[in-house]
Amino acid sequence: MRAPTSDLREILLPEPCLVVLVGVPGVGKSSFAARHFRPTEVISSDHLRALITDDERAQTATADAFELVHLLASKRLSHGRLAVVDATSVRSEDRQKLVHIARERECRAIAIVLDLPLAEAIARDRAREGRSVGAPAIERHHARLRAGAARLAHEGFAAVHVLRSADELAGVTIRRAPLPCDRRGERGPFDIIGDVHGCADELRALLIALGYRISGDPTAPVVESPHGRKVIFLGDLVDRGPDAPGALRLAMAMVRAGDALCLVGNHEDKLRRHLQGRAVKLTHGLAATVEQLAREPASFADELAAFIDGLFHHYVLDDGRLVVAHAGLIERYHGRSSGRVRAFCYYGETNGERDEYGLPVRLDWAATYSGAARVVYGHTPTASATWVNRTICIDTGCVFGGALTALRYPELELVAVPAARVYYEPTRPLARASDQPPAAEDERP
Ligand SMILES: [Mn+2]
Numbered sequence: 001m002r003a004p005t006s007d008l009r010e011i012l013l014p015e016p017c018l019v020v021l022v023g024v025p026g027v028g029k030s031s032f033a034a035r036h037f038r039p040t041e042v043i044s045s046d047h048l049r050a051l052i053t054d055d056e057r058a059q060t061a062t063a064d065a066f067e068l069v070h071l072l073a074s075k076r077l078s079h080g081r082l083a084v085v086d087a088t089s090v091r092s093e094d095r096q097k098l099v100h101i102a103r104e105r106e107c108r109a110i111a112i113v114l115d116l117p118l119a120e121a122i123a124r125d126r127a128r129e130g131r132s133v134g135a136p137a138i139e140r141h142h143a144r145l146r147a148g149a150a151r152l153a154h155e156g157f158a159a160v161h162v163l164r165s166a167d168e169l170a171g172v173t174i175r176r177a178p179l180p181c182d183r184r185g186e187r188g189p190f191d192i193i194g195d196v197h198g199c200a201d202e203l204r205a206l207l208i209a210l211g212y213r214i215s216g217d218p219t220a221p222v223v224e225s226p227h228g229r230k231v232i233f234l235g236d237l238v239d240r241g242p243d244a245p246g247a248l249r250l251a252m253a254m255v256r257a258g259d260a261l262c263l264v265g266n267h268e269d270k271l272r273r274h275l276q277g278r279a280v281k282l283t284h285g286l287a288a289t290v291e292q293l294a295r296e297p298a299s300f301a302d303e304l305a306a307f308i309d310g311l312f313h314h315y316v317l318d319d320g321r322l323v324v325a326h327a328g329l330i331e332r333y334h335g336r337s338s339g340r341v342r343a344f345c346y347y348g349e350t351n352g353e354r355d356e357y358g359l360p361v362r363l364d365w366a367a368t369y370s371g372a373a374r375v376v377y378g379h380t381p382t383a384s385a386t387w388v389n390r391t392i393c394i395d396t397g398c399v400f401g402g403a404l405t406a407l408r409y410p411e412l413e414l415v416a417v418p419a420a421r422v423y424y425e426p427t428r429p430l431a432r433a434s435d436q437p438p439a440a441e442d443e444r445p
Helices: 029-036 045-053 059-078 092-104 118-126 135-149 166-171 200-209 244-256 266-275 286-294 298-309 339-347
Strands: 010-015 017-022 042-044 083-086 108-114 159-163 173-178 190-193 213-215 222-224 230-233 260-262 314-317 322-325 350-354 360-362 374-377 391-393 403-409 413-418
Touching: 010 017, 010 108, 017 029, 017 092, 029 042, 029 083, 029 108, 042 045, 042 059, 045 059, 045 083, 059 083, 059 092, 092 108, 118 135, 200 213, 200 244, 200 403, 200 413, 222 244, 244 260, 244 286, 244 298, 266 286, 266 298, 266 339, 286 298, 374 403
Parallel strands: 010 173, 017 083, 017 108, 042 083, 108 159, 190 230, 230 260, 322 374, 374 391
Antiparallel strands: 190 403, 213 222, 314 322, 350 360, 403 413
């Protein structure tokens, strides 16, 4: 896939990410890095050669220096810190190694190319008192950069920014932005609600039990939060149950009013693909939602598609003390955004095998979780919500005749409303807390 390229005067960096500066020696990479980044963010191959041999130009130390460049980049990203690699990176294979390191840490790599005209690069190098590498070296690096330039957009960078003149280099500004999952500034209090699966009556009862006030027409509900608390819907609002539109309207009204956050569950993800007109099997209760939506005005499906598109796969809240994701999340993925992170949030971790009911076998990530953040999730219908290593699954199988459960945060109190009846027979029995983790109840697409 081709990375977007830009010559804009502003470069946007998602945090954390790996910034790869690309340019011939002497073109001004280190000055650029010093101007825009903290000294601790910049990993310079020259500086590491000097740390190893006292000589930043010692070519015998190049392999060792890059071993450290890669290790430091990886370590910084693993701590959620932005890293800037200040090396020439004019060869495609050198850049791809860095892209690979970013991917291993579920981070994006952004290339900033200092592509000044050759004559200007040579002049800039000559002006470096005592540190000039000479015109032949500049020409050699410049030829390499040019040879690999066409590949840059296809090396896996999330964006490639090219600065082609001294004016562009001097005029560019850098803006950092947290990823959408980073809501560390939101401290609650929250009422986190497990898988609703179309059980709109139980959702109304639970919201009222939690102190929310519901008024208005069922097709245009108004939900007030008189105590200033915020609901977090863990996803899977739809499928299997009797009234997905009713459940969605409550969630949509609350999100719109700023009184709720809502995550994407695997069932919303599948519904989104169905609404986009893609071929999706109407299994695992999706048929019920599709029938219910057919009775709604056509505009509701459009509204719903836009709503799901605006949702995210997980949030880090309360200064990093709370993580919410539909199917849970291992610590390494907290606050990150990648295809792997998204898939984990939707489906959890499976090992590719099937159980005696023909369903994917789920791996018990919570059993080995040792993170500091509490992780609250749903997805796995369970007979009772129980803490395991600072994680808790609050999907108590309402649609299967269990209960709809909320966790009040930071109080850590559970509030549950029993299901009025069994709406859908489970494919396999609900797990008790003492059981092995149950099979994933939904197939991946
Ligand atoms: Mn689910």
